[in-house]
Amino acid sequence: MAAYLIILRFPEDILLEILTNLDSRSLLICRTTCRRLNRIVSDSVLLQYRIELAACGMVDGRQTLDVAEKLRRLRLYNAAWNEVEWTGHTALPHLANYQPPSMASAGALVFHSATTSHNRSLTALQHVSSKLRCIHEQHIVFPVDVGFNSLIDPSQDLLAYAPRPDP
Amino acid sequence: MPTIVSVDDSTVPGEGSSRLLLLVSSDNKHIVVEEDIMSRSRFISKQVEGFEATSQRHAILLPFSSFVLNKVIEYCSHYRGYYLLEDDPDAAPPGRSPVREWDQEFLDVDRNMLLRIIKAAHYLEIKSLVGSCARAIADMIRGKTTEEMREILGVENDFTPEEEHSPSSKCTG
Incomplete structure (x- = not known):
C-alpha cells in the first residue's frame, strides 16, 4: 500500500x-x-x-x-x-506513656495514652518520616473524653468519635 | 525546509488590521490566509518575524498537500484569537494534552489523514494540534494486541525470534 x-x-x-x-x-x-x-x-x-x-x-x-x-x-x-532491610530507625520517646499502637493506616500509627487525667485520655497520631515517599515526620495529639471511643483513619481524614455504651 | 520565493507585494495586499500570507502547498496550490489566523504556528510566526526584519514579504512553501493545509487552516481559524496553553511559548507545557470536544470531532478522520495532520502540525510547530492528534492516535491503539498495533501503526516485527522470547525485550504485561 x-x-x-x-x-x-x-x-x-x-x-x-x-x-x-x-x-x-x-x-x-x-x-x-x-x-x-x-x-x-x-x-x-x-x-x-x-x-x-x-x-x-x-x-x-x-x-x-x-x-x-x-x-x-x-x-x-x-x-x-x-x-526487606531496615533503611532507618526512628525513636519515639514522646510516646513512652502510650499503649502499643492500636492501628496503622496511610503511613500513620495511632496510639492511645495508658493513663487518664481530668477524665480525658490522649490519642496520638504519628506519621513516621520516609525520604523515599516524601513524607515528613508529624506528631498530632488530641484529648478524648473518657467514656468515648475514637477511631482514626488518616487515609480518609476521618475521625469517628462515639460514646461508649453503658455496661 | 521550504525554499522561499519572492512574490510581488501586490499579490499579498495588507487589509485591515491583519495582513495576508501566501502559503503554497506541495501540490502547488496558492492559499491566501490572514496572518493572525496562522500566528498559532511558531514556524509561520518565525517566518513573519523574518519578513519584518528584511521588510520583504514572501510566499511560504510548505511540504504537504493543500488538502492537509486546508485542514490545518480550518483548525487555526476555529481557534483564532483563543488562548491555548500548549501554544504559549512562554508557558510550561501541560503533562498531557487536554481533551477538547471540537478537536475530537475535527479529527474524526481516517488514520492516514490523521497522520498527515500531525506531521503538518509538527512541521508548523502548532503544539496544541500535535497534542490533539497524538491523543487521537493513542485512542486508536489503546487496549489493542501487539498484532493490531502493528497493523494500525504500519510497523513490521523486526525482533529476532530469540528477542521475542526474552523477557527483557518482550513484556506482555
Whole structure:
C-alpha cells in the first residue's frame, strides 16, 4: 500500500507525544511491536516511570519533583521492598506513656495514652518520616473524653468519635 | 525546509488590521490566509518575524498537500484569537494534552489523514494540534494486541525470534 503512511519514519518527538497518552499496559504492548518503539519507550524516563509506578500499584503523588528523580526514588523504594532491610530507625520517646499502637493506616500509627487525667485520655497520631515517599515526620495529639471511643483513619481524614455504651 | 520565493507585494495586499500570507502547498496550490489566523504556528510566526526584519514579504512553501493545509487552516481559524496553553511559548507545557470536544470531532478522520495532520502540525510547530492528534492516535491503539498495533501503526516485527522470547525485550504485561 503506497499511500499507507509509515509512522516509524516520523520524528521521535511525535512518537513520544503519542505514547505519552497511553496507559502502562498499552505501553508494554507497544514495546513488543518493533525495536524502535521498544527503545523509545524504554529510553523515556516519563514512560518508564509510568510503567514502573503502575507495576507496583501506585499512583503519582504530584510531588514537585522532576520525573527522573521520581523514577530514581521509585526504584530505590522497590529495591528496599525486595531486600526487606531496615533503611532507618526512628525513636519515639514522646510516646513512652502510650499503649502499643492500636492501628496503622496511610503511613500513620495511632496510639492511645495508658493513663487518664481530668477524665480525658490522649490519642496520638504519628506519621513516621520516609525520604523515599516524601513524607515528613508529624506528631498530632488530641484529648478524648473518657467514656468515648475514637477511631482514626488518616487515609480518609476521618475521625469517628462515639460514646461508649453503658455496661 | 521550504525554499522561499519572492512574490510581488501586490499579490499579498495588507487589509485591515491583519495582513495576508501566501502559503503554497506541495501540490502547488496558492492559499491566501490572514496572518493572525496562522500566528498559532511558531514556524509561520518565525517566518513573519523574518519578513519584518528584511521588510520583504514572501510566499511560504510548505511540504504537504493543500488538502492537509486546508485542514490545518480550518483548525487555526476555529481557534483564532483563543488562548491555548500548549501554544504559549512562554508557558510550561501541560503533562498531557487536554481533551477538547471540537478537536475530537475535527479529527474524526481516517488514520492516514490523521497522520498527515500531525506531521503538518509538527512541521508548523502548532503544539496544541500535535497534542490533539497524538491523543487521537493513542485512542486508536489503546487496549489493542501487539498484532493490531502493528497493523494500525504500519510497523513490521523486526525482533529476532530469540528477542521475542526474552523477557527483557518482550513484556506482555
